[in-house]
Amino acid sequence: MTLAAMLLALAIVFGRLFLIPLPWTRGNVNLCDAAIFIGAMLLGPWYGGTIGGFAGLFLDLISGFAQYAPFSFIAHGLEGLLTGLVMRWLPGRWGRFLGLAVGIIVMVVCYFFADSFLYNWATGTLGVIPNTIQGLIGALIALLFAKPLRRRLNISLK
Template sequence: MKKSATVRHLVFTALLTALTLIFGRFFLIPLPWTHGNINLCDVGIFIGAMLLGPWAGGFIGGFGAMFLDLISGFAQYAPFSFISHGLEGIAAGLVFKYVRGKWGRIAGVAAGTIVMVVGYFFSDAILYTWATGAAGIFPNLIQGIVGSVIALLIASPVEKAVHPALSSK
């Protein structure tokens, strides 16, 4: 029984990693002033962290965002996206795990967004300049907020749909 639940957990982690890549690729706006982009990958990261926990959220965020950068022409960001979005998923998942209810979900997406924005500030500063890092704060914040709102809106229906498959039988 435990093994079957673990396999289902791995399958959902892989599925949400792929969906994170798809969400990001479907809605991707290049930003010339930061050499990066804004996208919807945060939706998959937050849903994964809510449903599967912090470590799965980190995996989904890290690998989904890294692969997105590699196939979208932003390869210079791939290692930074792996770290920033991976930590975003872990941070959000930890808050979701320990703070229950509506406020826990809001606090979780807020924590994840802050981690992502700070991560990309330093990424842009390392790759380019501190001014580039500062220029990326607002668009990254918008990306995180939009991803948070969408994730919060669809979280309950998604959870109801997949909960029977994730729970042990």
């Protein structure tokens, strides 16, 4: 539980320090996905979902994007949960890649609908590429750091 709390805090820090505003969606691109994916990889689906949901919610509330808070809770919560579930269902290298891909796709689709609901379909469409890039960068960081963290913390990769 301590590691999950630290990863939640890390997701919030990554989301605030590495922040690129997107004027056309009134949202932003950040690196919170890296900590969400690491949480799902090290601790499993339920912690990954909890870290993701609350990190997205808190980030939006403290960043001035309260209109996105419920959507981010769902988008990043499902991202962490489904990434962890796929990795548990299909262990090994392919499970990690498939889990990360599913997480990215779910997050991008959720934000497409959030932007479309809050603004319009064009805004939702404009957010697809930056959200995909955000997810891919987060996945790459998670792939680079999950194994060394697992070894250092003596955790079995979930």
